Amino acid sequence: MSGTPLVELRGIVKRFPGLVANDGVDLELQAGEVHALLGENGAGKTTLMNVLTGLYRPDEGEILVDGRPVSFRAPRHAIESGIGMVHQHFRLVESLTVAENVLLGWHTPRVWLGRKAGIRQVAELAERYRMQVHPEARVWQLSVGEQQRVEILKALYRGARVLILDEPSAVLTPQEADTLFEAVREMAVRGEAVVVITHKLDEVQAVADRITVLRRGRNVGVATRGELDSRALALLMVGRDVSLETAPAPVEQGEVTLRVQGASARSDRGLPALADVSFDVRAGQVFGIAGVAGNGQRELAEIVTGLRPLDAGVVEVAGQPLRGASARAAIDAGVAHIPEDRLGSGLVAGLSTTDNAILKAYRRPPVGRGPLVDRRAARALAERFLAAFEVSAVSPDAPVRLMSGGNLQRLLLARETAERPKVIVAVHPTRGLDVGGTETVRRVLREQQEAGAAILLISEDLDEVLALSDPVGVLHDGRLAGIVPRDRCDVEELGLLMGGATP
Amino acid sequence: MRRIGPIVVEPRPAASRLASVLARLAAIALALGLGALILEAGGYSARDSYRTMWDAAFANRDALAETLVAATPLIFTGLAVAFAARMLLWNIGAEGQLFLGAAAASWLAFSFPDAPRGLLLPAMVVAGAMGGAAWAAGPGVLRATLGVSEIVTTLMLNFVAILLVDYLVHGPWRDPDSSGFPLSKPFSPSAILPSFGDTRLHAGFLIALGAAVVVWALLRSTRFGYEVRVIGESQPAARYAGMPLRRNIVVVMLVSGGLAGIAGMSEVSGIVFRIQPDISAGFGYTGIIVATLGRFSAPGVVVAAVLFGALQVGGYALQTTEVPPSIVQVLQGAILFIAVGAEMLARYRVRWRPRREPAAVAEETT
Numbered sequence: 001m002s003g004t005p006l007v008e009l010r011g012i013v014k015r016f017p018g019l020v021a022n023d024g025v026d027l028e029l030q031a032g033e034v035h036a037l038l039g040e041n042g043a044g045k046t047t048l049m050n051v052l053t054g055l056y057r058p059d060e061g062e063i064l065v066d067g068r069p070v071s072f073r074a075p076r077h078a079i080e081s082g083i084g085m086v087h088q089h090f091r092l093v094e095s096l097t098v099a100e101n102v103l104l105g106w107h108t109p110r111v112w113l114g115r116k117a118g119i120r121q122v123a124e125l126a127e128r129y130r131m132q133v134h135p136e137a138r139v140w141q142l143s144v145g146e147q148q149r150v151e152i153l154k155a156l157y158r159g160a161r162v163l164i165l166d167e168p169s170a171v172l173t174p175q176e177a178d179t180l181f182e183a184v185r186e187m188a189v190r191g192e193a194v195v196v197i198t199h200k201l202d203e204v205q206a207v208a209d210r211i212t213v214l215r216r217g218r219n220v221g222v223a224t225r226g227e228l229d230s231r232a233l234a235l236l237m238v239g240r241d242v243s244l245e246t247a248p249a250p251v252e253q254g255e256v257t258l259r260v261q262g263a264s265a266r267s268d269r270g271l272p273a274l275a276d277v278s279f280d281v282r283a284g285q286v287f288g289i290a291g292v293a294g295n296g297q298r299e300l301a302e303i304v305t306g307l308r309p310l311d312a313g314v315v316e317v318a319g320q321p322l323r324g325a326s327a328r329a330a331i332d333a334g335v336a337h338i339p340e341d342r343l344g345s346g347l348v349a350g351l352s353t354t355d356n357a358i359l360k361a362y363r364r365p366p367v368g369r370g371p372l373v374d375r376r377a378a379r380a381l382a383e384r385f386l387a388a389f390e391v392s393a394v395s396p397d398a399p400v401r402l403m404s405g406g407n408l409q410r411l412l413l414a415r416e417t418a419e420r421p422k423v424i425v426a427v428h429p430t431r432g433l434d435v436g437g438t439e440t441v442r443r444v445l446r447e448q449q450e451a452g453a454a455i456l457l458i459s460e461d462l463d464e465v466l467a468l469s470d471p472v473g474v475l476h477d478g479r480l481a482g483i484v485p486r487d488r489c490d491v492e493e494l495g496l497l498m499g500g501a502t503p
Numbered sequence: 504m505r506r507i508g509p510i511v512v513e514p515r516p517a518a519s520r521l522a523s524v525l526a527r528l529a530a531i532a533l534a535l536g537l538g539a540l541i542l543e544a545g546g547y548s549a550r551d552s553y554r555t556m557w558d559a560a561f562a563n564r565d566a567l568a569e570t571l572v573a574a575t576p577l578i579f580t581g582l583a584v585a586f587a588a589r590m591l592l593w594n595i596g597a598e599g600q601l602f603l604g605a606a607a608a609s610w611l612a613f614s615f616p617d618a619p620r621g622l623l624l625p626a627m628v629v630a631g632a633m634g635g636a637a638w639a640a641g642p643g644v645l646r647a648t649l650g651v652s653e654i655v656t657t658l659m660l661n662f663v664a665i666l667l668v669d670y671l672v673h674g675p676w677r678d679p680d681s682s683g684f685p686l687s688k689p690f691s692p693s694a695i696l697p698s699f700g701d702t703r704l705h706a707g708f709l710i711a712l713g714a715a716v717v718v719w720a721l722l723r724s725t726r727f728g729y730e731v732r733v734i735g736e737s738q739p740a741a742r743y744a745g746m747p748l749r750r751n752i753v754v755v756m757l758v759s760g761g762l763a764g765i766a767g768m769s770e771v772s773g774i775v776f777r778i779q780p781d782i783s784a785g786f787g788y789t790g791i792i793v794a795t796l797g798r799f800s801a802p803g804v805v806v807a808a809v810l811f812g813a814l815q816v817g818g819y820a821l822q823t824t825e826v827p828p829s830i831v832q833v834l835q836g837a838i839l840f841i842a843v844g845a846e847m848l849a850r851y852r853v854r855w856r857p858r859r860e861p862a863a864v865a866e867e868t869t
Contacts, residue, residue: 307742328745337743345739351732359744362729373729 004067006031006193007052007083007162013060014047021047023217024061029162029193034184036208037197038237040434044217045197049164053085054078084155085164088171090147094140098122098133102154125153129190131183144294145176152183163187164195169203174462175496181207199237199434201230213237237435250470254283255318257454258304258423263313265299273299275478276313281423281454286445288469289458290494296478297458298340301427304456305337306330318422331360336421336453338412338429342405346412349401353393356400357382357415385414389440406437413444424448427458442468462494511854530845534838541837545830555824556817566816568702572774574805574812576601576783578711579766580790581797581804582718583635587653587759588799589722590735592752596642596657597763598787599664600635604764605771606668607634609687609778612771613676616691623693627768628710635764636757638664643756647749653756661787669780676778687778696773707769712805714762719801721758731755763787796842814838 007029014022022044029035039045050056052063054072062069065081072078092101099115099122122135131149139147148168155163165184169177184194184207198204204211211228213221213236221228221236228236258281267273274296281287291297302308304315309325316322317333330337339346347356358378361367366377382396389410393403400408409429416424426445430438445468449455459465465472470486474497481497539549560570580597587594594600608627615623642656669685678688698705722728730751734741741748770782793811797803818831 305743306745326745327742328747331745339743341739344737345743348733348736348740350736355729355732358729359733359740362726368726371725371727373724373726375724 003030005029005064006066008064008067009048009052009061010064011061012048012051012058012063014044014051014056015059021217022051022058025214025217025219027052027212027219029195031161031191031193032188033209034188034194034196034207036204036211037195037214038199038201038204038211038233039214040199040237040436043214043237043434045214046166047217048214049085049166049195049197052078052162053083053164079158079160082159082161083164084158084160084162086148086151086155086166086168088166090151092139092147092150095138097136097138098142098150098153099135101139101150102135102157122153122157125156129153129156129183130186143176144171145173145179148172148180149183156187160192162193162195164197166197167199168196169198169200171460177203201233204233205230234435251284251449253285254452256280257283257318258287258456259314259316260300260304261314261316263300263303263315264311265303265308266311267299272311273478274303277475277478277480278313279473279480279483281456283422283452283454284449286449286455286457286469288465288472289456289475290462290465290472290497291460291475295475297427297475299478300475301337301339301425301456301458304330304423304425305335334419334422336416336419336424338409338416338424338426340427340431342408342412343401347400347408350399352382352398353386353391353396353400353403353411354379354382356411357385360415361418381418385411385418389414389444405432406434406440409433409437410440413441417444417448420451421448421453424453424455425458426455428460429457430459430461430464438464466494509855512851526845527842530842533845534841537837537841538834541830541833542826545826547826547830552821552824552826555820556814559820560813560817565702568699568704569816570809570812571708572703572705572812573815574808575705575708575711575773576766576770576786577789577793577808577811578708578715578805579769580763580786581793581808582711582714582790582801583759583762583766584790584794585797585799585801585804586718586722586731586762587755588735588794590731590751590755592646592755592759593654594639594642594657594756594759594763595654595791596639596660596664596760596787597766597790598783598785599657599661600638600760600763601767601770601783601787602661602664602668603638603767604631604635604761605767605778605782606671607631607637607764608768609676609690609771612690612694613687616694618693620693624696624706624772627694627772628765631764631766631768632761633764635767636761638764639756639760640753643753643760646756647752665780668778668782672779678777685780689777690772694772695776696769698773703774705769705773707773710765710769714765715801715805718762722801727751727754763790792839792843 005028009025009027012022012025013020025044025048027048037045037048047056051058054075054077057073063072064070070081072081093104096104099119102122103118119135126133126135126149131153133142133146133149133153139150142150148171152163168180172180184196187194188209196203196207209225211223211233212219213223213233215237223233261278263274263277264272265274277300279287289297289300299308303310306322306325306327306329314321317330317335320333322329322333337346343349348359358367358373358381361381362373362378367374367381379396385391386393386396391407391410391414393407400411403411424445429441429445433441445455445457457465457469466486466489471483472486472489472494473483474481474494476497484494535553539553542549542552559566561567580601583597583600584594608631611623611627611630638660639657642651642653642660645651645656646653672685672687676687678686680688696705696707722732730741730746733744734746734748734751738748766786767782771778775782789811793804793807796807797805814835818835821831822828
């Protein structure tokens with residue numbers, strides 16, 4: 001690569017109270033390259049991209065576009081300079097069409113949208129980049145992969161020459177991810193620079209021309225494709241050697257602890273979400289559920305944890321049916337729950353570590369004493385969790401919203417495994433965590449498995465399901481499409497099942 | 504982030520205790536400054552006026568007693584609003600609950616005028632609480648079962664409660680010797696709260712402080728209070744932990760109504776010694792402001808109520824000088840307005856960031 005870089009970041013420093021998120025970071029993007037930005041959570045990737053897209057203003061350092069220094073004071077300025085970003089959580093208006101979403105808020109006349117012309121433009125753009133999507137379809141009808149394409153088209157329509165994709169494959173099936181990366185290559189061929197923020201090493205190897213690795217807010221390396229293998233990259237990223245894949249060693253299995261029999265349930269909208277789902281999980285077994293989000297995973301987790309009523313069927317824990325939809329009954333029966341949205345339901349953002357530590361234990365001694373909560377026992381419990389799981393909290397009295405994702409998940413794990421649960425329902429337990437955090441989660445689940453818990457692992461990350469579970473089931477459209485023993489699992493086949501193909 | 508022209512309002516990245524204290528002090532200074540401008544514009548000496556207000560509210564024992572008398576009902580109603588707000592319930596009906604509490608306590612006073620004081624007064628407190636709780640029960644149950652907005656139902660019931668007391672003092676409870684005024688007959692001595700020395704400060708103030716301690720302890724150290732805090736912060740988390748949401752909505756509304764009801768008891772038994780239509784100067788509504796200023800915490804409510812009481816007492820005193828009541832009301836309004844505004848300043852920061860392109864739409868940020 002040579003010539004003036006399309007975009008260059010020099011010595012970017014961004015400080016937050018008590019934290020230096022970027023500490024003199026350099027990044028150079030050439031036209032026509034796919035550039036992976038690799039780093040653990042909290043390494044400063046997102047901060048750096050927020051600086052580049054004008055959301056944050058750097059405390060030090062400069063941004064050069066086409067060799068000229070620029071200063072972005074609002075996201076709009078970055079967009080005008082040809083920098084576009086596709087966030088992990090899409091920003092689309094679901095009730096509008098694809099074309100309307102693409103045109104929305106950008107050089108649109110105040111009154112008349114110019115529908116016909118807009119639809120044609122969007123169709124042409126989609127055609128040029130080989131991103132199939134119907135411009136007149138309404139966004140809520142689209143799959144996640146298609147919605148992502150709309151987001152990319154939106155950025156391209158706004159003249160993006162630099163496109164930043166934040167963890168783009170996190171929400172996709174393997175097939176969808178392949179399609180996405182083909183489109184990414186196509187963009188590069190057409191002279192765009194594409195930044196892929198990720199912590200998936202195989203993705204980096206598959207798609208990136210160059211790789212910039214961040215650790216603790218600093219550059220720790222820039223490599224071109226093929227220069228470093230996954231192991232070397234992982235080492236750079238975390239600064240230590242990590243065990244990449246641990247195939248699950250067999251654990252002695254006991255009685256059937258969790259039995260789901262003929263379960264059917266509805267979604268929040270009242271539509272059928274689970275249809276006649278049956279499976280058993282034995283003590284010491286991890287039953288993995290793979291599948292793309294929105295195929296009944298959430299509802300499955302909720303019927304087992306008592307949060308959602310069953311239309312038909314039964315959920316039994318250690319031979320006893322869970323009565324009604326009662327989270328309390330599930331908790332009392334020994335069902336622990338590591339929910340999808342840590343800070344939304346698993347933890348209370350505005351309350352302290354202490355208050356969060358007792359969310360399950362506050363009814364029982366030693367914390368709950370009659371109608372009272374023993375503050376000292378609560379604090380002792382919190383301190384025990386903090387110490388045992390190496391959670392770094394500002395103080396047990398500070399609201400947990402100030403904690404990082406990894407610390408939040410450790411606190412949650414500490415609480416949910418404290419009482420030797422019979423059943424653990426873990427939903428996307430490592431999502432958004434860095435390599436170290438992921439390792440901790442896996443280790444803890446493994447310990448619980450060995451201690452005789454029956455674990456229901458629901459994850460979109462197929463690698464994770466395969467690394468931890470035996471057997472693996474695939475949920476598609478509310479049905480359990482297949483239960484496959486670990487040693488007969490085939491990634492391609494599972495991917496097809498997830499996409500709804502019949503084997 | 505919100506944009507008003509070139510001004511950008513955004514949450515402070517980290518809530519800083521020092522900043523919030525400074526913002527409040529600055530607000531008081533700013534409010535007094537604005538008040539001074541208003542006074543001087545009207546041709547009155549700001550210095551003398553503030554002196555008058557200060558003397559009336561704090562200068563001596565009697566002044567302080569009057570301030571605390573004014574603060575007493577506001578502590579109750581402020582606690583009522585604050586407690587419900589901790590669970591994101593908005594009790595706009597403290598006014599009506601106060602009237603119902605007053606009516607229930609009065610009924611007891613008229614029914615057992617000769618009961619011993621040590622028995623009658625506690626019973627009246629309980630009756631006041633039950634009256635207020637009963638008035639809040641309907642909105643609580645409707646909210647818990649059908650999701651009916653408690654803001655609307657509690658507000659509407661205020662008018663019903665006030666008219667109910669109107670009916671009672673015009674009809675069944677009217678004092679035959681009142682020469683036509685809508686008043687009940689006076690309470691017997693055993694239905695009257697003891698007062699401190701020769702001041703008007705009565706035991707209701709102590710009950711109010713006690714209620715604040717109870718609310719504080721309830722939230723801090725009981726399972727129920729813990730559930731209230733969790734539900735108020737995150738309903739999904741409360742459901743996740745298996746907390747009974749509906750039951751807690753009803754119970755919180757009962758407690759909130761009960762607190763407001765005791766305000767009614769304390770006013771009729773400590774100040775008016777009978778029941779009549781003007782027992783409340785909008786205490787239920789003022790309680791909303793007191794709760795907000797007190798950041799919905801029990802100690803905060805007590806401080807806010809005392810400051811509010813002082814402002815009222817000072818305002819009355821100023822009206823006896825040549826300053827017209829309307830200026831006094833503008834002054835009070837300005838001070839409150841700025842104080843509430845400062846709440847926002849403590850949590851948000853305002854920055855001057857003009858746009859390069861005036862017609863541009865700011866990208867939504869998270």
